[in-house]
Amino acid sequence: MIGKRSLFILCALVLGFAFLYIPIISMVVFSFNASKLVTVWDAYNSPTLKWYVSMFANEQLLDAAKLSITIAAMNATGAVILGTVAGLVLARFGRFGGRTLLSGITSAPLVMPEVITGLSLLLLFVTMESIFGWPAGRGITTITIAHMTFSMAYVTVIVQSRLSTFDESLEEAAMDLGAHPRKVFFVITLPIIMPAILSGWLLSFTLSWDDLVISSFVSGPGSTTLPMLIFSKVKLGVNPEVNALATVLVAIVSVGVVFAAWWMRRQERIRERDVQMAIAANQ
Amino acid sequence: MARNSSPAGPLFGRIVLWWRVLRQTPAFRITSVFARRLTGKPLVISIPYLWLLLFFVIPFIIVLKISFAETRIAMPPYSPLWEWTSNTMLEVRLTIGNYAFLFQDALYSNAYLSSMRIAGISTLLCLIIGYPMAYGMARSKSSTRNILLLLVVLPFWTSFLLRVYAWIGLLKNNGVINNLLMAMGIIKEPIVMMQTDFAVYLGIVYSYLPFMILPLYSTLEKMDLTLLEAAADLGCRPTKAFLKITLPLSTPGIVAGCMLVFIPAVGEYVIPALLGGPDTLMIGRVLWDEFFANRDWPVASAVAIAMLLLLVVPIMIFQYTQGREMRAHK
Numbered sequence: 001m002i003g004k005r006s007l008f009i010l011c012a013l014v015l016g017f018a019f020l021y022i023p024i025i026s027m028v029v030f031s032f033n034a035s036k037l038v039t040v041w042d043a044y045n046s047p048t049l050k051w052y053v054s055m056f057a058n059e060q061l062l063d064a065a066k067l068s069i070t071i072a073a074m075n076a077t078g079a080v081i082l083g084t085v086a087g088l089v090l091a092r093f094g095r096f097g098g099r100t101l102l103s104g105i106t107s108a109p110l111v112m113p114e115v116i117t118g119l120s121l122l123l124l125f126v127t128m129e130s131i132f133g134w135p136a137g138r139g140i141t142t143i144t145i146a147h148m149t150f151s152m153a154y155v156t157v158i159v160q161s162r163l164s165t166f167d168e169s170l171e172e173a174a175m176d177l178g179a180h181p182r183k184v185f186f187v188i189t190l191p192i193i194m195p196a197i198l199s200g201w202l203l204s205f206t207l208s209w210d211d212l213v214i215s216s217f218v219s220g221p222g223s224t225t226l227p228m229l230i231f232s233k234v235k236l237g238v239n240p241e242v243n244a245l246a247t248v249l250v251a252i253v254s255v256g257v258v259f260a261a262w263w264m265r266r267q268e269r270i271r272e273r274d275v276q277m278a279i280a281a282n283q
Numbered sequence: 284m285a286r287n288s289s290p291a292g293p294l295f296g297r298i299v300l301w302w303r304v305l306r307q308t309p310a311f312r313i314t315s316v317f318a319r320r321l322t323g324k325p326l327v328i329s330i331p332y333l334w335l336l337l338f339f340v341i342p343f344i345i346v347l348k349i350s351f352a353e354t355r356i357a358m359p360p361y362s363p364l365w366e367w368t369s370n371t372m373l374e375v376r377l378t379i380g381n382y383a384f385l386f387q388d389a390l391y392s393n394a395y396l397s398s399m400r401i402a403g404i405s406t407l408l409c410l411i412i413g414y415p416m417a418y419g420m421a422r423s424k425s426s427t428r429n430i431l432l433l434l435v436v437l438p439f440w441t442s443f444l445l446r447v448y449a450w451i452g453l454l455k456n457n458g459v460i461n462n463l464l465m466a467m468g469i470i471k472e473p474i475v476m477m478q479t480d481f482a483v484y485l486g487i488v489y490s491y492l493p494f495m496i497l498p499l500y501s502t503l504e505k506m507d508l509t510l511l512e513a514a515a516d517l518g519c520r521p522t523k524a525f526l527k528i529t530l531p532l533s534t535p536g537i538v539a540g541c542m543l544v545f546i547p548a549v550g551e552y553v554i555p556a557l558l559g560g561p562d563t564l565m566i567g568r569v570l571w572d573e574f575f576a577n578r579d580w581p582v583a584s585a586v587a588i589a590m591l592l593l594l595v596v597p598i599m600i601f602q603y604t605q606g607r608e609m610r611a612h613k
Contacts, residue, residue, distance in 0.1 A: 005521060009422070012415030013431070019412070020438055020492065023449035026459050030452060039458045086331035093324060098309030098332070104599075105335045111598050113550025115567045116587045119574060120342030123584070126359050127345050149338045152331070210442050213552050213567075217574075227444050234448045234557065238455070246445040253440045261433050 024250060031243035038238040051244040058241065061229065068209055068226040071140060075147040076204035080197055082148065083155025083204075087196075088189070090156065091163035092171075109153040118217030121146045125218060138220035146218045147208040154207065155200035162196035163189075202260075310336065343591075350584035351377045361581050381585035391586065394564040395593065401480070401565060402548035405487040409495040409544045410537065412488065417499035417536075418529075421506070432500070439493045447486050447557050454482055454558070478560035486554040491547065495540040502536030503529070538605075542598070549594055566590055 030038055031052075034045035055061060086106050090099070109117065125135055125142050135141050170192070174184045190197075212227040219225065233239045305311050310332070352361040353376070365375045385391045420431045438446060453459045454476040461473035476482055506529065514524040552567040559565070570590070574583040 009415055009419040012412075013419040016412055016416040016492075017431075017434060019489065020434070023446065023453055023489070024438065024441070026453060027445070027449040030459075037457065039452050039455070039462065082331055082334055085327060089328050089331060093328065096324075096328065101309060102328075102332055102335075105339055106331065107602075108595075108599065109339065111546050111595055111602075113547070113567055113590065113594070115550055115552055115570045116346075116590060116595075119570065119583060119587050120346045121338065123345045123349055123580070124338065124342040130359070145338060149334070152334070156331075206440055210444065212444055213571075227442070230442075230444055230448070231553075231557075234444075234451065238448075238452045242445070242448065243452075246442070246449070249445065250441050254437060257433065257437050257440055261429070265429075 027243050028247045028250065031247045036240065038240050038243065051240040055241045055244045064224050064226040064229040067223060071144050071225065072205045072208040074144045075151055075208040076201045078148045079151035079155050079204040080201045083152040083200055084159050084197060086152065086156040087159030087163060091160045106153055106156045109150040114213040117150060118214040122217045138218055139223035142218045143215050146214050147211060151204035151207050154203050158196045158200045159193055162193050166192055346584045346587050349581055350381055350588050352581045353378050354579050354581050360578055381581050384582060385585055385589055394566045394569045397564045398549050398566040401483060402545050405484055405548055406541050406545045408488045409492055410541060413492055413495035413499055417496045417503055420500050421503035435493050435496050443490060444553060446490060447554055450486055450558060480563055482558035483555050483563050486558045487548050487551065491544040494543040498539035499533060499536040502533045506532050546598060
């Protein structure tokens with residue numbers, strides 16, 4: 001059916017993906033440009049790796065990156081714990097007092113504009129400090145808490161939807177056989193929702209690693225995360241070191257995403273094969 | 284133990300009344316069960332509950348409180364709402380001046396309207412660009428489909444800030460686009476694209492396009508293609524079949540995609556700050572400037588509350604009714 005219609009669809013796909021990728025590709029290409037003007041190609045000296053060299057020698061940048069990785073990892077771990085508990089409560093605990101409220105406040109951070117979340121958390125931390133003396137000053141702790149609060153909402157949604165696709169019969173069977181609810185959770189439920197927890201962890205890590213607005217509100221002096229540093233650099237215009245950094249990050253993410261996709265497909269194939277073998281064995 | 288017959292007088296009666304009111308609140312119910320039995324379900328329920336109450340609900344109460352305070356030059360930069368002036372006098376000072384200020388100064392209403400306009404138009408553009416892409420993806424071979432899906436998801440995992448930044452290099456006066464056009468001799472003077480509303484639209488559409496494509500793709504992919512075959516067998520032309528069958532069936536995807544683009548776009552700060560000009564008004568940026576540049580915490584809080592009432596509450600009501608409708612259909 002090669003007609004006008006499929007030609008139009010083909011054009012839309014080609015142009016659409018070009019739109020999505022041209023900015024990223026241009027950033028990567030110009031990271032090898034020797035000219036300080038970044039977008040004016042210096043054909044004589046390029047390609048060069050000098051911006052990569054200066055990026056890896058930039059202490060400030062490396063410190064910010066380290067801080068961001070620390071916060072992102074702590075945030076992802078905490079958000080996964082809180083989000084899994086919330087998802088489990090919403091999917092498996094039936095009706096209890098305040099369930100509607102809980103499901104409302106777990107999904108509310110998803111639609112909340114970042115500026116509002118950031119402002120409200122900062123005001124909370126300031127008030128808490130003046131009443132309890134904790135958190136003393138703002139920094140890595142307050143940023144992590146703030147990130148956990150919005151990341152856990154995403155984890156909750158993922159875990160809850162994973163649990164809702166599985167019926168409770170496995171858990172009930174284990175319970176009937178006398179397993180303690182805690183044991184049921186660790187032996188049955190947790191392995192079932194493991195893929196959801198993993199993707200929730202990765203998503204939380206990325207959300208935190210990427211966040212500028214909320215971090216800016218709740219950070220203090222001496223705790224500049226990588227997005228905050230990048231933002232202060234690029235507000236003044238294009239910066240060759242940022243291009244180099246972006247290229248490194250894009251490369252890491254691409255490898256990660258492609259690997260994850262390959263791995264997931266492999267797992268899927270193994271599962272399909274197992275199912276087919278099980279059917280064959282039954283016949 | 285009714286209030287009037289209480290032997291210890293009216294104060295005791297009042298405490299009993301308060302106790303009864305307090306006992307009705309869900310938070311109290313959970314804590315009391317929690318106190319009775321330290322393990323089991325209530326403990327598990329209370330973990331996310333307490334976290335969200337402390338770090339999500341209480342902050343909003345504080346924002347509401349500070350939006351009624353007066354600005355002053357101190358740390359924290361707002362006046363307390365109540366103060367014991369002597370041992371027995373409690374002075375309560377609430378000002379609605381911050382809200383009055385929002386209504387009087389046209390800046391805020393303009394910022395609100397222009398955020399809605401920018402977010403609305405960007406959402407529409409995302410839909411126009413994203414729909415054919417999602418359609419094409421859903422109708423391609425399954426091997427190509429997976430690769431295309433990967434290509435849509437990939438930018439989503441790379442830094443949002445850096446993807447917005449990438450446009451500065453393309454759009455600025457001596458940027459890639461202008462250099463290319465001038466080298467080709469199409470234009471003599473560079474076109475000013477940075478720091479315009481155009482750049483903001485472009486940035487929003489670019490950043491949020493994957494959020495539009497993914498839900499559209501998932502509804503279009505699930506669609507039963509035999510419906511289209513039946514329509515064709517009965518002599519329906521493809522365009523009409525698309526309008527009568529495909530488009531209505533993809534409505535859930537359209538709604539979800541539009542929400543996912545529109546909601547974050549309204550409160551957007553990074554894109555107008557990096558790509559927009561000084562006259563690109565968006566409410567998120569106004570709040571940010573009020574807070575960081577003017578250090579006016581009470582007005583920033585009032586802006587936040589107004590934004591919450593005008594934007595977030597309608598969305599949540601919409602979501603709630605949608606959820607109920609979906610349950611009703613089941």
